[in-house]
Amino acid sequence: MKKFIISIILALVVLWFLKPFNIVILGSDARPWQPLKGSRSDSIMLINVNPLLAKIKIVSIPRDSYTPIDCEKNGKTDKITHALAFGGSACSVRALENMLNTKIQYHVLLRFEDVINITTLVGGVDIISNHTFTQDGQSFVKGKAYNIEGERALAYARHRKTDSDYKRGDRQKQIFSGLQAKVISPSGFSKIPSILAYCKEHMEIRFNPLRFISMLPAIAIHGSNYETFELEGDGKMMKGVWYFIPDQNSLKKIKKEFKVWI
Numbered sequence: 001m002k003k004f005i006i007s008i009i010l011a012l013v014v015l016w017f018l019k020p021f022n023i024v025i026l027g028s029d030a031r032p033w034q035p036l037k038g039s040r041s042d043s044i045m046l047i048n049v050n051p052l053l054a055k056i057k058i059v060s061i062p063r064d065s066y067t068p069i070d071c072e073k074n075g076k077t078d079k080i081t082h083a084l085a086f087g088g089s090a091c092s093v094r095a096l097e098n099m100l101n102t103k104i105q106y107h108v109l110l111r112f113e114d115v116i117n118i119t120t121l122v123g124g125v126d127i128i129s130n131h132t133f134t135q136d137g138q139s140f141v142k143g144k145a146y147n148i149e150g151e152r153a154l155a156y157a158r159h160r161k162t163d164s165d166y167k168r169g170d171r172q173k174q175i176f177s178g179l180q181a182k183v184i185s186p187s188g189f190s191k192i193p194s195i196l197a198y199c200k201e202h203m204e205i206r207f208n209p210l211r212f213i214s215m216l217p218a219i220a221i222h223g224s225n226y227e228t229f230e231l232e233g234d235g236k237m238m239k240g241v242w243y244f245i246p247d248q249n250s251l252k253k254i255k256k257e258f259k260v261w262i
Contacts, residue, residue, distance in 0.1 A: 051214035060169025109204035124149035125178025135159040
């Protein structure tokens, strides 16, 4: 009987370990001198991990996406960026879960300054610019490779004035992939303790470290070349306010790709 019970427990542990999960990274627009409370999410990146298939998927959700937000009065339909301001990360997670009809088990909430500090801490990330632009005095040329860190990395991740939220989302995915590639490199591996210590002190993190271990097969197989998706849609002015209206077919596809076992 004892061996049977142990076998059942081990089986449950393995099932949990192999179970797909979602984690959302929320980038607050709060400046260093401002509190997180009341800030908006400047970026929303959803990551789906399937340990059994060794696959990682990423989609950036436009901050102006028009969707119901249950922590606003009467569950008002609004820009998803406002969910963070009305109810913190918990409200943002619920709004995204309702929008995509899925479950999000984990989240990370960070500030602009965290992008600056983390990219500096790892010694910069490698990207290939997807657009020619200048942001906050930092210039980039489309198709040119750069190693960026600090304020320069933040400028690359935030720009959207001269192209679109789609391209902006791609740039943020590049930063994320670049960070991951740097961390698992020989030079970056030794910096993991410092990175974890920084994240623990400065970011709001709800994530089980064992889940990172379950991501390693996907990282080993694919490196930083994740499967990326784009939520398509159109901009629309309503009562003098600009919103992003998701295309229903595109939204349906994202729902299917990022569905996890409840």
